[in-house]
Amino acid sequence: MFSDTLIQSIRDQFHHVDSCPYQGPRIFFENAGGSLTLKSVVRVNAGLSAIPDNQGRDNPASKAMGSIIDKAKQDIKTFLGVTQGQLFIGETGTECLFRVIRAAVMGAASGGQVLGSTLEHPATVSACKRWAAVTGKEYVAVPHNLETANVSAEDYQRFVTADTRVATIIQTSPVTGRLVDVPAVVNAIRAVAPDCLIIVDGIQHVPHGALHVENYDVDAYAVSAYKVYSRHNYGIGWVSHRLESLPHDRLEGTPENYWEMGTRDAAAYACFSEVVSYLDWLGARFSDSENQRQRLMAASKAIAAHENHLLDVMVNGNEKHNGLADIPGVSIIGGTDNEHREGVLAITVENVESAKVVSQLSENGIRVHLRTNDRYSGNILNPLGLESCIRISIAHYNTADEVEYFLKVMKSITKT
């Protein structure tokens, strides 16, 4: 867990940590919906938004925009842990996923299947279904395990075939918080379909954990900037050396492996450099390494340790408070085991509508999210016969005091 001094220094670097400009004082447990934003991101974004120049011209402002983009690309590569392939910025994480899935499915050999899982967000599922139908491939979804609310390598193993052309994997579920063992799933797929193009939706994992994208042996990875301390309105896609040159939407005259579309928003890139620079700062509290990647890994490790502690208090309680597991009437989707969970808990309260719990928490200054049986959460709720649940999602800038207060309020809500 972070020391009191460090957590304060961390919190000082984010906007609206303990108060909402529209609601007043509040605890922010809606991080899976979108993280808090770094103050440096807002500052840099505002400054660069005022610059009219684009890259690619012979003037100092244009050259500066070019350098900002080049630096950010290097920062993002270090952050993702990739040395090859192409990076591009798209409108959202969803848009990046649609683009890479479209290129993969259209570019893969004819016939065969596109494989995903029922744990996935509709961003990957919708794109896979659409492009599988267009190309005459079968779309197959590996059913996730209802008890653990996760999907495993063994689950994939049962459905992968030698003609699985494209496969998608969600790294962390935005509803259950379950962390999928991506390398194990990739091994299971590659053992049967070695040339399968594999796409990972890392959008919910990125704010919580270490990134070793190159080690995963996959072909594409997607990040959503507003989930990882940056701002709305852009996602980041990475495509492997193998996928980068498959036919894809591109302006004539650009290199075959070029994925950027149109005039670049230098501010979006610069904002991500600020994210990396913040994580670098955090990592330097835990590592003396001269190597930036090592410091980023140290930050990841420290974030995971802090968040795991918060999740442990939330579920199992401490000497002062019962955890959710011991509050009568509360059930946690996927069970009380936190081992493969990142930052997110989905709960129900017996005989109390989830919407009511969410509004009572809000009245007590705690922001969480109501998840209903819709296109975003139906895949998790439907098979459990649930109409709704309450999602509580933490980040590394949350504190044990906030968790304790939440537990106190939950106890009073469930009592009444």
Ligand SMILES: Cc1ncc(COP(=O)(O)O)c(C=O)c1O
């Ligand atoms: C796992 C996952 N994938 C994809 C998305 C879509 O990301 P975006 O909002 O950037 O389109 C989300 C958003 O919550 C998500 O949690």
